[in-house]
Structure formats: C-alpha cells, structure tokens
Amino acid sequence: MGGGTKTDSGESMGDPAYLAPWNRLVERNVVARFFDIYFRGAGQVFFQNNPLTGLLFATGIAYGTIASGTIPVLYGFLIALFAATWTALLLDLDDASIRKGLFGFNAALVGVALPTFLAWNGILVGYILLGAVASVIVTLALTAVLGTWDGAPLTGPFVVTTWLLLLASYHFGLVGRLPSLGPPTLPAASPAVPAGLNALSFADGFFRGVAQVYFINDLFTGLIFLVAIFVNSRLSGAMAILGSFLGLFTALAFGADPAQVYQGLFGFNSVLTAIAIGSVFYTIGWRTTIITAFAAIATAVVAAGLSTALSPAGIPILTSAFVITTWAFLTAKKSLAPKHNEPVAESLFGRQDGS
Structure with missing residues (x-):
C-alpha cells in the first residue's frame, strides 16, 4: 500500500489481544486487510482504532436508519467510506495512516451528513463520491497546515467539505434539499420553555x-x-x-x-x-x-x-x-x-x- 512506515501487525498499532487472530488473517488476506482499514475508518470518528468497534458503529447506523426510515444515510456511509479508502490507496498515501483508517472517518461523516440534508437520487450519489474524495485531500491539506502547531485535523475536513457542498446545493437545481436543511433564517431568541425534565x-x-x-x-x-x-x-x-x-x-x-x-x-x-x-x-x-x-x-x-x-x-x-x-x-x-x-x-x- 502507501508510502511511509509499514505497519506489520495489529500489535504494533496497540490493538487489544482479542484481535490477534483477526490481525493474522489481515496480514495474509488482501480482502480482510481492506475491510480492516474500512471499519477502522468508521471507528476513528470516535477516535477508536479498532475494526470491531467500527463494525459495531456500522451496525448501529444500520439499525438507526432502518428504524427511522432513513436508509439513504446508511448507503451514504458505506459509499463514502469505500470511496475514501480506495482514494487513499490509489494515491499511495502514508501506509500507517491508511492502516489506522485515518483517511476514512471524515468521509464516513460526509456520507451520513449529505443524505441527512439532501434528497436521495443518482445525483446525490455522485455528490457523496465527490465529497468523500475531497475529504481525503482536505485532510492532507489541514494536516500539513496544523502540523506547524502540533495540531490535528480532527473532523475539520468533514465540516469544510460538507459545508461547501450544502452551500453549493442552493445553486444546483438537481440536488434536492430536505426540510432538515434551511432555509436560511435570521437568528431569533428561543423562548424560555420549561424543560419537563x-x-x-x-x-x-x-x-x-x-x-x-x-x-x-x-x-x-x-x-x-x-x-x-x-x-x-x-x-x-x-x-x-x-x-x-x-x-x-x-x-x-x-x-x-x-x-x-x-x-x-x-x-x-x-x-x-x-x-x-x-x-x-x-x-x-x-x-x-x-x-x-x-x-x-x-x-x-x-x-x-x-x-x-x-x-x-x-x-x-x-x-x-x-x-x-x-x-x-x-x-x-x-x-x-x-x-x-x-x-x-x-x-x-x-x-x-x-x-
């Protein structure tokens, strides 16, 4: 895979002992290795470098979207995470960062956010792919800039990418907006309402x-x-x-x-x-x-x-x-x-x- 220091085993990434059998499979099987990276990317949204944690997050997303009738959010998550993972591999980026899923988690958030605020159709799929790839590039850019102050991009690439795509949607007639997005309104004070705690x-x-x-x-x-x-x-x-x-x-x-x-x-x-x-x-x-x-x-x-x-x-x-x-x-x-x-x-x- 990408350049940089090769991560030879899960143990070198500080994985829990129960992942040892899985990590041995990952080292032998390229398909397992891809899904290891894939689900680590899902886990990294919460700073968790663990494929099992990422798989459980995906399970939670699947349950929540099915229960609420918002299945496109699950589709967006799966598509964006896949696209970003492949983008990092094709660009031959730092191998250790790829193995930890650090190029996937911002894209995963782009993938769930866009179908939350925009109507699901073929155009949105392209929009999600664009956002997923862009999030990888923005991650590289912010990492370079923030490294001067020993900072981390966090979910900044997701925020920047998604904001721009949502703002652009107001000009793109084929990108449908859901009621959850906008419309732009002037700020208004919230009335004091008893919380009913x-x-x-x-x-x-x-x-x-x-x-x-x-x-x-x-x-x-x-x-x-x-x-x-x-x-x-x-x-x-x-x-x-x-x-x-x-x-x-x-x-x-x-x-x-x-x-x-x-x-x-x-x-x-x-x-x-x-x-x-x-x-x-x-x-x-x-x-x-x-x-x-x-x-x-x-x-x-x-x-x-x-x-x-x-x-x-x-x-x-x-x-x-x-x-x-x-x-x-x-x-x-x-x-x-x-x-x-x-x-x-x-x-x-x-x-x-x-x-």
Missing part, C-alpha cells in the same frame, strides 16, 4: 447525544455506539458518557429548546470533545478530567453560538463546535496539561487500547 426524557437525550455524532436520532443506536466504544477503550467510553451528560445538562441549565436537547443536538459535539481531551490528547489524571468537563460544557455553548451564526447561511453546525473547542484546548495544551498527576484514571478505566 424526567428520568426517561433525560436518558433518551443522553443516548441520542452519542448517536447524533453520526447524525442518527435514535436512542438504541446511541446505546450500541457506547458499547462499541467500551469494546475498545473503557476510558474513551467513560469520557463519552461524561460528554453527553454535560452537553445535555448545560443546554437544559441555560434554557435551550427541550425538543432539540432531547434529540441529542447539544450532546454530540461535547461527546467528541470529551473523548479527544480526556482520553486521546491529554495525559490521564484528575486535572485532565476537570479540564475535560470544562471543555465539554464550553462545547455546548459554542454549539449554540455557531447555530445562531450559521442560521442565515442555512447550514447546520455539524461537528464544528467540537473542532473549534478542541483546537483551542490543543493550542493551550502546554499550559493546561497535567505535569504531575496521579494515575487514578488509569487504574479505574484502563488504558485507551482496552487493556
């Missing part, structure tokens, strides 16, 4: 907050996603729980529209921020947990602000609140990262690789 609605919003990372508005999909994360990393799973809870709680505390809150629309960006800060980019420790909680709360506020700012353009915020907030915390990492911390989280949750 109860345990059932809170749990509903909590799990939907996890599912909405893939734009699936389904409680059971959120549960499947959480199980998938825990399969790979107990720490990441704990951070996902923290992020969804704090995003939901913050929105309710400030009086956001309960209908949007309980659909998980204020939780999914916070989920990604919490996983990124609490289990990927910062050193494990009690201080990092505090920073993670603050970042998750801040992300919910940023999401509300971006929703207001983007409403005149008629486009959704997608995962931009997560990207902006996490970039800010990565830039500030040198001054905020714990220097002498007790390995409390390590003993409680285990390492991120699931061991």
